[in-house]
Amino acid sequence: MTVPHPAPPSEDAEGHDVVKAARVARRWPVVAGSVAVVVVVGLGLIIALRPREPFAIDAEWMGEIVEHRSPLWLGPALFFNYAGGSIIGSVVIPVLIFLLLLAFRRPWGAAFFAIASVLSVVCVQVLKHTVGRARPTEILVHADTGSFPSGHTANAATMVVVLGILFPRVWVWCVGVVWAVLMAVSRTYLGAHWISDTIGGILLGAGVAVIVWAPLAHRLAIEATQPHPFWLARRHAPVE
Numbered sequence: 001m002t003v004p005h006p007a008p009p010s011e012d013a014e015g016h017d018v019v020k021a022a023r024v025a026r027r028w029p030v031v032a033g034s035v036a037v038v039v040v041v042g043l044g045l046i047i048a049l050r051p052r053e054p055f056a057i058d059a060e061w062m063g064e065i066v067e068h069r070s071p072l073w074l075g076p077a078l079f080f081n082y083a084g085g086s087i088i089g090s091v092v093i094p095v096l097i098f099l100l101l102l103a104f105r106r107p108w109g110a111a112f113f114a115i116a117s118v119l120s121v122v123c124v125q126v127l128k129h130t131v132g133r134a135r136p137t138e139i140l141v142h143a144d145t146g147s148f149p150s151g152h153t154a155n156a157a158t159m160v161v162v163l164g165i166l167f168p169r170v171w172v173w174c175v176g177v178v179w180a181v182l183m184a185v186s187r188t189y190l191g192a193h194w195i196s197d198t199i200g201g202i203l204l205g206a207g208v209a210v211i212v213w214a215p216l217a218h219r220l221a222i223e224a225t226q227p228h229p230f231w232l233a234r235r236h237a238p239v240e
Contacts, residue, residue, distance in 0.1 A: 037208065057196065058195055062138060062191070078141070119212060123154075123204055161206045189191070
């Protein structure tokens with residue numbers, strides 16, 4: 001006599017569809033992510049042929065930015081500069097997110113975040129050194145060589161897409177999109193990047209995150225059906 005086993009849940013409370021996720025690796029994520037990365041590489045090739053000549057939209061945007069600079073906006077721009085780079089943005093925040101995902105019993109989610117983040121950084125550095133684009137002369141902060149693509153915006157886009165996939169709620173995506181857009185604007189406000197650098201960074205960071213997600217989608221969806229420690233604690237708490 002065989003004992004029937006309960007079927008795994010098809011969907012969790014946050015909207016992860018486990019059945020659909022099993023087919024993700026063969027569908028649009030790989031194609032969409034690959035197209036985004038190819039567009040960035042193509043843009044990089046065009047820029048490499050004219051590393052010191054910005055596009056017309058770059059020059060126009062930078063002209064508007066420089067004209068409207070004021071002490072009121074400098075503080076927020078510097079905040080994004082440190083939050084998206086330096087030791088805080090490059091090490092402290094990513095490690096904190098990684099540890100929080102582990103604390104919430106999301107080991108596959110933590111692995112997804114770590115792999116996507118590292119791969120995004122590697123791709124950015126390879127393109128920076130290959131393209132060799134000069135930064136704007138109106139730069140207000142210290143920065144390394146290579147303007148294309150923007151590492152700050154690539155890191156922000158990767159983080160936003162990963163967290164949006166792991167926690168598919170409208171407010172998560174809204175906050176994430178606002179963060180990525182403000183990061184991009186702050187990079188141009190400080191003169192650290194041309195606007196096309198930030199567009200390339202967003203496309204690259206998001207594309208890498210989606211590509212990494214595809215082979216992990218099924219495991220991540222199954223993992224999301226498991227209650228996190230706080231939910232377990234509430235369920236087992238004694239009733240007074």
